[in-house]
Structure formats: C-alpha cells, structure tokens
Amino acid sequence: MAALDIEHVRKVFGGKTEVLKDINISIDDGEFLILVGPSGCGKSTLLNSIAGLEDITDGVIRIGGQDVSRKSPKDRDIAMVFQSYALYPSMNVRQNISFGLEIRKIPKEEINTEVDRVAKLLQIEHLLDRKPSQLSGGQRQRVAMGRALARKPAIYLFDEPLSNLDAKLRVEMRTEIKKLHQNLGTTIVYVTHDQIEAMTLADRIAVMKDGILQQFGSPQEIYDEPNNIFVAGFMGSPSMNFVPTPVQKEGGMLVAKLTTLEGTTFSLPLGDRGNVLGKYEGKQVILGVRPERISNVSADGNPEDSIVLKSKAGVVEPTGPDTLVHMNLNGIEVNCRVDPDYKVKTGDPLEVIMDLSKAVFFDKDTEARIV
Amino acid sequence: MVNTHMAQRDWRYYLNRGIIHFILLFAVLFYLLPLIVMVFTSFKTMDDIRAGNLISLPTEWVVDAWVKAWSSACTGVKCEGVEGYFWNSVAIVVPAVLISTAIGALNGYVLTKWRFRGSEIFFGFLLFGCFIPFQVVLLPMAQTLGWLGLANTTAGLVMVHVVYGMAFTTLFFRNFYVNIPDELVKAAHLDGAGFFTIFWRILLPISGPIIVVTIIWQTTQIWNDFLFGVVYGSGETQPITVALNNLVNTSTGVKEYNVHMAAAIIAGLPTLLVYVLAGKYFVRGLTAGSVKG
Ligand SMILES: Nc1ncnc2c1ncn2[C@@H]1O[C@H](COP(=O)(O)OP(=O)(O)OP(=O)(O)O)[C@@H](O)[C@H]1O
Numbered sequence: 001m002a003a004l005d006i007e008h009v010r011k012v013f014g015g016k017t018e019v020l021k022d023i024n025i026s027i028d029d030g031e032f033l034i035l036v037g038p039s040g041c042g043k044s045t046l047l048n049s050i051a052g053l054e055d056i057t058d059g060v061i062r063i064g065g066q067d068v069s070r071k072s073p074k075d076r077d078i079a080m081v082f083q084s085y086a087l088y089p090s091m092n093v094r095q096n097i098s099f100g101l102e103i104r105k106i107p108k109e110e111i112n113t114e115v116d117r118v119a120k121l122l123q124i125e126h127l128l129d130r131k132p133s134q135l136s137g138g139q140r141q142r143v144a145m146g147r148a149l150a151r152k153p154a155i156y157l158f159d160e161p162l163s164n165l166d167a168k169l170r171v172e173m174r175t176e177i178k179k180l181h182q183n184l185g186t187t188i189v190y191v192t193h194d195q196i197e198a199m200t201l202a203d204r205i206a207v208m209k210d211g212i213l214q215q216f217g218s219p220q221e222i223y224d225e226p227n228n229i230f231v232a233g234f235m236g237s238p239s240m241n242f243v244p245t246p247v248q249k250e251g252g253m254l255v256a257k258l259t260t261l262e263g264t265t266f267s268l269p270l271g272d273r274g275n276v277l278g279k280y281e282g283k284q285v286i287l288g289v290r291p292e293r294i295s296n297v298s299a300d301g302n303p304e305d306s307i308v309l310k311s312k313a314g315v316v317e318p319t320g321p322d323t324l325v326h327m328n329l330n331g332i333e334v335n336c337r338v339d340p341d342y343k344v345k346t347g348d349p350l351e352v353i354m355d356l357s358k359a360v361f362f363d364k365d366t367e368a369r370i371v
Numbered sequence: 372m373v374n375t376h377m378a379q380r381d382w383r384y385y386l387n388r389g390i391i392h393f394i395l396l397f398a399v400l401f402y403l404l405p406l407i408v409m410v411f412t413s414f415k416t417m418d419d420i421r422a423g424n425l426i427s428l429p430t431e432w433v434v435d436a437w438v439k440a441w442s443s444a445c446t447g448v449k450c451e452g453v454e455g456y457f458w459n460s461v462a463i464v465v466p467a468v469l470i471s472t473a474i475g476a477l478n479g480y481v482l483t484k485w486r487f488r489g490s491e492i493f494f495g496f497l498l499f500g501c502f503i504p505f506q507v508v509l510l511p512m513a514q515t516l517g518w519l520g521l522a523n524t525t526a527g528l529v530m531v532h533v534v535y536g537m538a539f540t541t542l543f544f545r546n547f548y549v550n551i552p553d554e555l556v557k558a559a560h561l562d563g564a565g566f567f568t569i570f571w572r573i574l575l576p577i578s579g580p581i582i583v584v585t586i587i588w589q590t591t592q593i594w595n596d597f598l599f600g601v602v603y604g605s606g607e608t609q610p611i612t613v614a615l616n617n618l619v620n621t622s623t624g625v626k627e628y629n630v631h632m633a634a635a636i637i638a639g640l641p642t643l644l645v646y647v648l649a650g651k652y653f654v655r656g657l658t659a660g661s662v663k664g
C-alpha cells in the first residue's frame with residue numbers, strides 16, 4: 001500500500017528559481033524507480049519534496065493513494081539516504097543506526113537485533129563503535145544506508161547511495177539492494193549517475209533535465225524508444241551515434257543517405273518508417289543508432305533492415321569484451337562496436353553491418369523522436 | 372666560502388632571535404607590571420608602602436590587607452568588606468550567563484535550522500543589539516524594571532544582562548550552527564525527531580566549542596559590568612565592581628593602597644580564572660566554524 005504518485009509538482013526556490021517544472025510520475029506499490037539526469041537537474045530536490053523536507057510550490061504528492069503534500073516528514077513514513085550521508089557527528093555508528101528506532105519507541109532488544117542485522121548486511125559490524133569522523137567515505141555511505149535500512153518504511157529514498165564505493169563493493173551492494181527489494185517489496189526511489197545501476201535495478205526510469213521530466217518509462221523503453229536526443233544520448237555507454245542524414249526518394253522508396261570520408265554513398269532503406277518520414281523528404285533528419293548495432297557480426301535482426309557499410313577505420317579502442325572502432329559518416333565520427341577478434345587497425349579497410357531495426361530518427365530542430 | 376656564509380647566517384639568525392625575544396620579554400613585562408605592582412602592594416603593610424617604591428618586594432609578606440578587603444573595609448557607610456558584593460556578583464553572573472547562553476543557543480538553532488519568513492530580517496535587527504551603547508538603554512530599561520517591579524533587585528540585574536547579552540550569544544550560536552549541514556536536521560526529522568529532540572540530541576552535543584566561547588564572553592562581560600550595576604543595583608544588590616569603586620572612593624583618613632589593591636585583585640580574579648581554565652577552548656571555539664567535520 002505505498003504506490004507513489006507525483007502530479008504536476010513544481011518547486012520554486014525564493015520566488016524565482018524554478019527547479020522542478022510540472023513533474024508527473026506515477027509508480028505502483030513495490031516498484032523500483034530510478035531518477036537520472038545531469039548534475040543540478042533537480043533530482044535531490046524531488047527526493048526532498050517526496051520526503052516532505054521541502055515544501056512543494058504546486059501539485060500533489062500521494063503515497064499509497066493518500067495526499068501527503070502538506071504532511072510533516074515524520075508522518076510520511078519514509079526513510080532516506082542523503083547524498084551527503086548526514087550522519088550524526090556526536091553519535092557512534094550503532095547510535096546512528098538505532099536513533100530512528102529509539103525515537104519510534106521500539107523495544108531495546110529489537111533495536112539491537114535490527115542493528116546487528118543491518119551491520120552484517122552492509123559489512124560494517126567492526127565499525128559499530130566508531131564515530132563518523134573516524135570512517136572513510138565509503139564506510140560512511142554504508143552507515144547512511146544502514147540507518148535507512150534499519151527501518152521498514154512505506155518508501156525508501158536513496159540519493160546516490162553507492163557513489164563513493166569501490167567498483168567491487170559497489171557491484172556487491174547493487175546486488176544486495178536488488179535482493180533487498182525483492183524480499184521486502186518496498187517501493188524505492190533511487191537517484192544514480194551510474195548507467196548500469198539504472199538499467200539493472202529499475203522497474204521504471206525517470207530521466208530529468210533542467211527540472212523537466214524528459215521521459216518516464218521502463219528501462220527498455222527508455223533505451224529503445226527515447227523521447228528525444230537528450231534521453232537517447234544520456235542512457236547507454238558509449239553514447240548513441242547521432243548522424244545528420246538527408247532523406248530522399250530513390251526508386252519510389254524513401255531512403256536516408258550516408259556518405260563515408262572516401263565519398264562512397266550508401267542508401268538506407270527506410271521501409272515502414274517511410275510513412276512517417278515522408279514529410280521530411282528533401283530535408284535532413286538525425287539518425288540515431290547505438291554502437292552495438294554497427295558491428296562486424298550480423299545482429300540476428302531482419303536482414304532486410306541491415307546494410308553493409310565499407311569505409312576506413314578511424315581510432316580503435318579495445319575495451320576487453322569488445323572493441324570500439326571509429327568511422328566517419330556524413331562528417332560525423334561514429335562509434336562501432338566490433339568483436340575483439342575482428343582485427344583492425346587505424347587506416348585499415350573496415351566492413352561493418354548496420355542493423356537498422358532499432359535505429360531511431362529525430363527531428364533536427366525540435367530534437368524529438370520522429371520514429 | 373660556503374662555510375663562512377653559513378656561519379654568517381647563523382650569527383645573524385641568533386641576533387635576530389635575540390632581538391625578537393628581547394622585545395617580547397619587554398612587552399610581557401610591560402603588560403605584567405601593573406599586576407605585579409598590585410600583587411606586591413597588596414601584601415605590604417602601609418609603612419612598607421610609604422618606605423619603599425612601587426616595584427620593590429614587600430619587606431614582610433602579610434595578608435592583613437586581603438583580610439580587611441574581604442571582610443571589614445568600608446564601602447561607603449558600611450564597613451563589611453567586599454565579601455557580600457562578591458557573592459552578589461556571583462548571584463548575578465551565574466544565572467545571567469546560563470540563561471543568556473541557553474537563549475542564544477535556541478535562537479541560533481531556530482534562525483539557522485527552522486527558518487521562517489523574515490528570519491533573516493529578524494536576525495538583522497537582533498544584530499543591532501550588539502551595537503547599541505549601554506547609555507542608550509539606561510533610562511528606558513530603568514522604566515521597564517520599575518514597571519516589572521524588579522528595580523534594585525538581583526533578578527532585575529540578571530534580566531538586564533540577559534536581554535543585553537542575547538544579541539551576542541545569538542550571533543555566536545547562529546554563526547556556529549549555520550555551518551552545520553542542514554541535512555543533519557533533515558535526517559533527524561525523517562527519523563521522527565521533533566524540535567527539541569533534534570536540538571538536544573543532535574546539535575547540542577556538537578556545540579561544545581561555541582558554548583565555551585559564549586560562557587567566557589558573557590562571564591567576562593557581566594562580571595566586569597559597572598554601569599548597569601551602579602544604575603540598577605542598590606546597596607544590597609550591587610555587584611563587586613561598584614563596591615570596589617565605593618571602597619576606593621571612601622575617603623576617611625588615609626588611602627589604604629594595599630587594601631585597594633587586594634580588593635581590585637579579588638574583583639578581577641574570577642574572570643582571570645575562567646580564562647585560564649577555558650582559554651584554550653576559547654581560541655579553538657572561535658575557529659571551530661571553519662573546520663566542520
Ligand atoms: N535552497 C535552494 N535555493 C535555491 N536553489 C537551490 C536550492 N537547493 C537547490 N537549488 C538549485 O536547484 C537545482 C537542483 O538541485 P538538486 O540538488 O536537486 O540537483 P541534483 O539533480 O540532485 O544534482 P546532483 O546530481 O549534483 O546531486 C540546482 O540548480 C540548485 O542550485
């Protein structure tokens with residue numbers, strides 16, 4: 001019973017800085033919502049608003065169907081991990097974790113069991129008697145997590161809770177959080193800058209920019225059907241390739257033209273998309289195609305939707321599991337992701353297959369996705 | 372070549388050091404001289420004072436002057452020493468310091484962590500209080516004390532010092548708390564803590580340095596106050612500073628310098644003591660805001 005509805009929420013600081021602009025997000029009970037967006041786009045402000053730590057200027061926030069917009073933070077039944085950890089400096093780790101339980105008058109033994117459980121989960125048992133000032137950044141972050149996890153609230157709010165951990169611990173904690181979510185089934189709102197965290201943890205992703213919600217949907221929707229160039233470029237690493245392409249009619253069919261550095265021209269058949277792109281005939285659109293869709297091996301998509309491109313290899317960057325090769329199309333450096341066994345050096349002839357089944361097209365002016 | 376150069380530097384180095392130390396020593400002596408004169412004189416007999424010069428050691432160390440200053444010197448018409456007035460001062464200083472510090476802490480807490488519409492302006496006006504000269508408030512305050520029925524009482528003097536000191540204590544605590552991250556308070560909110568729990572459990576335990584600063588400042592200010600004491604206190608409730616003045620100005624017969632000096636040292640001792648005991652925290656507290664953890 002803790003679905004979260006954010007309806008037409010606005011937040012204006014000091015009468016002029018509008019930090020949240022008409023945000024609409026709605027998730028079901030037990031869903032895992034990830035908030036992503038560039039620094040300063042209003043993610044923390046949105047979390048604070050959900051928690052009731054900031055008053056919203058306009059709109060309604062509902063938790064479990066109930067309007068909590070004017071309720072005080074402690075009556076919203078929320079636990080939060082702050083971006084800055086916010087550990088109580090005068091208390092040791094054990095006291096930090098137990099403070100909230102104590103205030104809520106939980107019996108002593110129960111508190112102790114709970115602290116021990118959480119400490120074990122987060123691997124901080126040996127730190128329980130230390131003060132926050134005697135901890136490393138990553139340790140503090142785990143204590144901050146512990147303070148939230150010790151409670152069983154209606155909603156957890158996590159503001160970049162893993163950002164300071166080393167790679168290994170981060171992966172471990174990510175798995176723990178996923179497990180935790182599966183076991184407890186508590187609704188979670190989670191801010192992160194990490195693509196993999198976002199894709200692996202989320203039921204829903206909300207992408208924000210400058211206080212405006214750019215897109216809200218499942219991870220796959222966000223990845224495959226981005227609303228606009230910003231979302232397409234923000235999710236996925238390395239980023240999607242954006243190639244300005246002229247649209248023309250060729251043999252009664254609508255095609256997009258790609259020209260390599262050597263001057264060879266290729267025609268991409270637009271197929272069904274032609275219906276929608278018809279009105280762009282003779283104009284330019286932006287073709288969006290992810291690097292993994294330009295490869296030496298054929299992705300097992302519809303062969304009709306693929307096209308072989310021949311050119312010269314630019315910069316070659318081996319990453320281990322695969323190799324990134326640059327290629328110039330319509331004057332733009334395009335990233336291709338090829339098999340590491342496909343030996344190619346800068347300047348070598350390059351032959352790759354572009355899979356167009358997942359390619360998207362954007363309007364050049366509005367940057368919104370056309371199809 | 373190199374060696375002589377080094378030797379030269381050593382020689383100059385020691386000369387510089389010597390000069391600096393000499394100047395410092397001179398400064399120390401210069402500042403300590405009055406205290407030395409006072410201490411020596413207070414342990415002399417009157418004959419000794421007449422015979423010797425100011426900075427000579429007492430020929431015979433006697434505590435008669437101290438005893439007389441404490442219990443039988445004349446301060447105006449009464450001749451009971453400064454003892455009673457000393458305790459008057461204590462009775463004014465202790466509650467006034469504690470109350471004004473507590474109010475300052477609460478004010479600072481509200482002004483930084485529970486901001487309300489116009490709280491900055493409120494703080495601005497409060498700051499004004501730091502710059503209002505004593506003389507300006509003398510008459511209105513006398514009137515107010517009269518209305519409250521607190522004229523010539525210890526409680527009245529305590530109130531005056533609390534009101535006047537509030538501006539300073541609020542300033543101290545406000546500037547300290549403004550450097551404490553707001554997230555601490557937010558986190559405590561979510562943990563379910565209320566206004567006073569957050570103050571008591573989260574902020575107060577980390578306020579040590581600023582509490583010490585405030586207490587030293589207020590103790591010194593209030594203990595050394597003369598003007599409020601002489602205006603709002605009457606015979607029974609006057610603080611020691613007023614008594615000291617009366618003692619020195621009571622001109623029947625000879626001026627007993629040794630008694631005067633002893634009384635003056637007694638009057639100054641508590642502030643000296645507070646500073647010696649807590650001085651290092653004072654310095655630490657003044658810089659505490661810049662090194663938040
Ligand atoms: N109290 C405030 N008064 C005025 N502006 C504020 C206030 N708090 C935040 N802002 C502004 O609101 C915007 C959003 O801030 P917020 O902290 O929500 O960003 P964020 O998305 O969490 O960024 P990051 O990823 O860096 O944590 C920023 O431009 C910030 O300067």
Ligand SMILES: [Mg+2]
Binds near residue numbers: 043044083
């Ligand atoms: Mg943030």
